[in-house]
Structure formats: structure tokens, C-alpha cells
Amino acid sequence: MLDDFFIRALVAGVGVALVAGPLGCFVVWRRLAYFGDTLSHAALLGVALAFLFEVDTTLAVFAVSVCVSLALVALQRRATLSSDALLGLLSHSALALGLVVLAFMTWVRIDLMGLLFGDILAVSRADILVIYLGGSLVIAVLAMIWHPLFAATVSRELAEAEGMNPDRADVVFMLLMAVVIAIALKIVGVLLITAMLIIPAAAARRFVRGPEHMAVLAAVFGALSVAGGLFGSLEWDTPSGPSIVVAALGLFVASLTPLARLASVKKNSTPMSERGAAGK
Amino acid sequence: MNMLKPAEPLVSLDNAGIRRDGRWLVRGVDLSVRPGEIVTLIGPNGSGKSTTAKLALGILKPDHGIARRRDGLRVGYVPQKLSVDWTLPLSVERFLRLIARVARDDIEAAVARTGIGHLRRAEVRNLSGGEFQRVMLARAIARRPDLLVLDEPVQGVDFSSEIALYELIGRLRDELRCGVLLISHDLHVVMAATDRVICLNGHVCCEGTPTAVASSDAYKQLFGARDGPALAVYEHQHDHTHLPDGRVRHADGTITDHCHPGDGQHQGEDRDRGRHDATGAGDA
Numbered sequence: 269m270l271d272d273f274f275i276r277a278l279v280a281g282v283g284v285a286l287v288a289g290p291l292g293c294f295v296v297w298r299r300l301a302y303f304g305d306t307l308s309h310a311a312l313l314g315v316a317l318a319f320l321f322e323v324d325t326t327l328a329v330f331a332v333s334v335c336v337s338l339a340l341v342a343l344q345r346r347a348t349l350s351s352d353a354l355l356g357l358l359s360h361s362a363l364a365l366g367l368v369v370l371a372f373m374t375w376v377r378i379d380l381m382g383l384l385f386g387d388i389l390a391v392s393r394a395d396i397l398v399i400y401l402g403g404s405l406v407i408a409v410l411a412m413i414w415h416p417l418f419a420a421t422v423s424r425e426l427a428e429a430e431g432m433n434p435d436r437a438d439v440v441f442m443l444l445m446a447v448v449i450a451i452a453l454k455i456v457g458v459l460l461i462t463a464m465l466i467i468p469a470a471a472a473r474r475f476v477r478g479p480e481h482m483a484v485l486a487a488v489f490g491a492l493s494v495a496g497g498l499f500g501s502l503e504w505d506t507p508s509g510p511s512i513v514v515a516a517l518g519l520f521v522a523s524l525t526p527l528a529r530l531a532s533v534k535k536n537s538t539p540m541s542e543r544g545a546a547g548k
Numbered sequence: 549m550n551m552l553k554p555a556e557p558l559v560s561l562d563n564a565g566i567r568r569d570g571r572w573l574v575r576g577v578d579l580s581v582r583p584g585e586i587v588t589l590i591g592p593n594g595s596g597k598s599t600t601a602k603l604a605l606g607i608l609k610p611d612h613g614i615a616r617r618r619d620g621l622r623v624g625y626v627p628q629k630l631s632v633d634w635t636l637p638l639s640v641e642r643f644l645r646l647i648a649r650v651a652r653d654d655i656e657a658a659v660a661r662t663g664i665g666h667l668r669r670a671e672v673r674n675l676s677g678g679e680f681q682r683v684m685l686a687r688a689i690a691r692r693p694d695l696l697v698l699d700e701p702v703q704g705v706d707f708s709s710e711i712a713l714y715e716l717i718g719r720l721r722d723e724l725r726c727g728v729l730l731i732s733h734d735l736h737v738v739m740a741a742t743d744r745v746i747c748l749n750g751h752v753c754c755e756g757t758p759t760a761v762a763s764s765d766a767y768k769q770l771f772g773a774r775d776g777p778a779l780a781v782y783e784h785q786h787d788h789t790h791l792p793d794g795r796v797r798h799a800d801g802t803i804t805d806h807c808h809p810g811d812g813q814h815q816g817e818d819r820d821r822g823r824h825d826a827t828g829a830g831d832a
Contacts, residue, residue, distance in 0.1 A: 296635050419647050422630075422638065429605040429625040429697070430647045476637045477671075 273389050278498055280391040280399050281512065284452045285464065285490030287403040289472075290410055290483035291448055292465035292490075294441065296473075297421050301466055302352070303340075306359035307449050308461035310336040312366035315383055315453070319376050320369060326398055326450045333446035336362060363458070386457030386509030388498070395454060402451045406444050413437045418479055456509040463513040468493060471520040489519050555582040558621055558695045558727045559604045564613035566599060573599045575612070576751050581695060581727040586717075588730045588738045588758075590782065591748035597731045598628055600748060601697055604729060621695060624688030626681070628699035628731070632673045640675070640683050641668050648691040658690035661720065678705050681713070689720055696720065697729045714739040714778040740780035747782075749790055758782045 295304050314329030321328070336358055343354050370378055379387065391399075410417075413436075419427040420434035427434045452461045472485035496519075497512030557580035565575035574596035581587050581604075589597045602608040603615050605625060632638055644655055659665050662682045667675065675683060681701055688696060698717065702710040718741040721728050732738055738745055738758050747753045758780035789797045 297633065299633075422632065422636065422643075422646055423627065425602070425607050425627055426625055426630070427647060428607050429602075429627075430623050430691075432647060470635075473635055473637065477639060478637055478642055482637050 274498070274502065276391050276393070276396060277388045277508065278495065280396050281388055281455055281494035281498060282491045283396065283399040283403050284455045285468065285494045286487045287406050287448055288452060288464045289468050289487030289490040291406065291444060292469040293479065293483050293486050294417065294421065295465045296469045301462060302355045304445065304462040304465050306340070306355045306362070307333045307336060307445060308458050309359045310362035311449055311453050311461070312383060312458045313362045313369065316366045316369035319373055319378070329453055330446050330450040333449050334443065337442045337446065382457070384457050384459050385507055386455050386460060388455045388508045391454060399451050402447055406447050409440060410444060413440050417441055456512060460509050460513050463516065464490060467513065467516040467520050471516065471523045474523050490516070493519060556618060557582050558618050560616045561600070561603055561610070562614040562616070564603050564610040564615050566603060566608055567611045572750065574603070574748065574750055577603070577613070577748070578752065579604065579746060581729050583694065583727050584721060584725050585743045586721055586728040586730060586739065586741055588732050588742040588745045589748055590732050590735055590738065590745060591753070592735065595749040597748055598699055601699055601729060601731055605697055618694070622691060622693045624691060624693030624696045626684045626688050626698045626701055628703065630684065634673060638672045640664065640670050640672055643672050643683060644687050644690055646687065650690045654690050654692060658686040661689065662686040662716065678709050681705060689724065692724055693726050695727045695729065699731045700733050701730070703733050711778045714741070736782055737779050738782050740778055742780065745782045747784055753788070754785045756782070756785060
């Protein structure tokens, strides 16, 4: 079955989406969209370094993402620039550095478009293995730190005051982000990874009542976007990575329409009437 | 000296201070809360009440002095502010179990005590200020804490709700036998059940017990005798005055910056100090 490139693309894409959904919820809740962007831009530098030192691309991207996260934490502690400016600095410097390093290696012929926008149709069986092994690891670890991570997302001080250790959860979460970016790079490319994290989560928000619910629905919406995008790209001969993101955008826009509101209001009708009774 | 008293304190600060950017936020704070004791922190805005509570909770680490918490201390914390973003789908039910995994019975008891049964399925971000205060209190008490820390719990709550909330805190103290550290926004009127009042302004200005409202005609007139029992008046005993420039004038007229050397260069702080003088002019 995996002989067909399209099936391989579908399996790989869905695998990434299932992991990106739950993690993306935290990106949305914690307002880390730009942080995700920074890590994914830095991924290009990771790819360049992988060619330079002839190491595994996924590993190099993971390593660079971790370094960039640590650099950000260190700079935030001592520099006078705002986090926002620091992220912009790191993000674009890493992207530019990656492009420059790639240009220096004249002996390497590289598909830059594939790196920037993904090359999902070229995934191999080995890639699928990496995605599903890495993905399962991410989901397992996320489930383990879910409780403290979510508590710290709502209120860091509350979690700290009542004996949790939000710092540890934060560090683990940062590592998970780096893993997801490393494995998603091939699917949607440097420029569109953040979209896979954020858009399905944002589309799920209107339909859910609890955080766990939102994580599951974001994964489902992500998988639907991958399927929709891939079939669309096959049908209309459009680039696959961007098509996936466009499909996700379609879901998000649909979630804003009156039809979707009808669905969510219906689901929420009981508490709404209860709240009415409470005199609100 | 705290050690000589019968019950071991749940939490104690010993000459604790914290510095940020070369400025002491609070300094030389001694404070302890024992089981069943209610300690109220008062002081003007920016005087370091929340900072002191965070030192006691261990959210902030003291740069000077010591903060001690009893081993295995269970804390229930009601922070001053907690904003829940629209993107976070968080129901009251889920919020009650946010930190500790609490037994169903304890949740039921906390919900009943705070009267939030009708709000359980509501989304946290849709609650009014008063409703959210009660939900936060329910969450804090559900785990049966040894120490309850409340940062301005009556802020933005109307007067009769304030009385009700104080009565509830008093009952909780009796039922759970927990220590309570309460931060109050009011400089003169405090919860009547308070065992000790500590007035802060960058350091401990004065300390004492409140006077029952019943014995103060002025407050009886103001609030009516009916509401008396929950509230009490605190009469400051300051031996010094905070000047608008941040220095301190002592009873004998000498002016020093002794309470927190190197402080006083911050505009916002100065304004607050000025207000403190205005409200407490007769105290010095």
C-alpha cells in the first residue's frame, strides 16, 4: 500500500497533523505563534548544517531548534530588547544564515522550494517511520506533562504557589516543539509549519468545551486538512504543502460561519440557559 | 522568637527582602501565619503586599532574609488577577481541578460552601468579577489547604458581598482549621476575625490587632450596626511618616531614608507614598 507516493504522503501528513494539533493548542493558548515561526525558520539553518556536516537532517533541525530556544531564553534574561524583537531577530537571522550557508555549498544541489514549502510527495518509508515514532513519543510525553503544562498555561503563579513545577513542564514543551518542527519540515516546509500548529487549533476552538476536547478536535481538523489539501493538489495540480494550509484555512473560515455557530450553540445550550438563570 | 510560640508557623518570613533593578520592593519583613490564624496585610498601592505574599508562597525568592514553609504544606491561593483568554476553553468544573486532583466530595463541599453550584458548567471567562472570585475561592479550598492566601479577594466586589465573603472566610478558617493570609485593599477597615494586621509600605510600618467596629461610633454610623461583626477598624500606630520624596520622617522630626536605603527614586512609588500620608496623616 505504501508503494504509492500519494498514500505515503497521506499517511505522513496525517501523522504530522495528529501531533501538531494538540501541541498547536498550547501554541495558541500561550501566544507562541511567533515562537513557532522562529523555530521553523531556524529549521532551514538546521538543514544547511546537516548538509555541511553530513548528519541526519531531522536530528540537525531538532538540535538547531533547541539551540535557538535556549538562545531566546538567555537573551530574554539579559538583553534589553523586547521578546517580540528578539524573536524577529533570531527568526530572520537564522533563516538568512541558513540560505547563506546553503549558497556557499556549491557542491550541494538542493531544492530550496521543497525546503520552504515542503515536499510531501517525496516522503519515503523511512520518513514515515520517523514521523510515527517521533510523533508517538511527542504525544506520550505531552500526555505526561499535560496537567502541569495546562495549569501553568492558565496561571503560572497559581501552579507555582500550589507546589507544581512549571519550569520543568515549560522546558519539556519547548523540546516537543523542536521535535515536531523537525518532523514536520518535510511535509509543509519551513514557512508553513506554524500554520499546521495554529490553524487547526484555532478552527477547533468554537466547537469545544474543554482543553482536552480542543486538542483532539485540532488533531482531527489537521488530519482533514491534510487529506483535503492532498486531494485538492492532485485534482488541480497545486503545490501540496500550501494546499494543505489552504484546506486548513477553509476549515477555519467555515468555523466562523453561521452554520458552525449553530452547531456550537446547540452543543452549549444547557449551560447557556443555566447562566441565564444565574442572572447574567 | 516565632519558634517559642506553641504552634509551628505554616509559613514565616524572617527579615525577608526582595530587590529588583537595584531597588528594594520590600525589605525587612517579619511575618508568620500559624494554623487557624488570620493575618491581614494592608498598605497603599505599590507597597509590596502582593510581593510579600509571593515571598511567603515561594513564587518569589527572597534576596535577603529567609522564607520558610512547613514541609508538605498544602496551599490554596487566590491571586489578585487571573485573566483567561478566549482561546482557552475552560469551564468552572475544569478550573476547580486545575492544579490538585481533588476528591469528588471535596469539590462538592467547596462548591456548596461558596454557593457556585449554578455556575459549574459556565465558561470561566464569562463570569462576573464577584462570581469569579467565589470560583477561585472554591478552587483554593477544594484541596483542603493548610494555608489559604487571598490577594484582595473583595476587590471589585460590592459592599454586601464583601461582608458575605469575609464571613465565609471566617467560617472556612474555623471549619478547615487553616491559616489565612489576607491582603486587603482597605487601609482602615479590615476583616473583624483578623488576629493580626500588618501594615506594609516597603517595610513593616506597624503591626497590631483591629478594634471592633462596634466600639467605633463613626464606623457604626457609616456601615450600620447590622454589618458590624464582619468588619473591624485598624488603628495605625506609625512612629514615622513616608514623605512624598520617598524618605521617612521619624517621630522626633529627623528625616532619613533608613527604612529602605537607596529607594525613593521611583515616581509611581512616590505618588503612592504621598497618598498614604494623606490618608494616614493623623497616624504618625
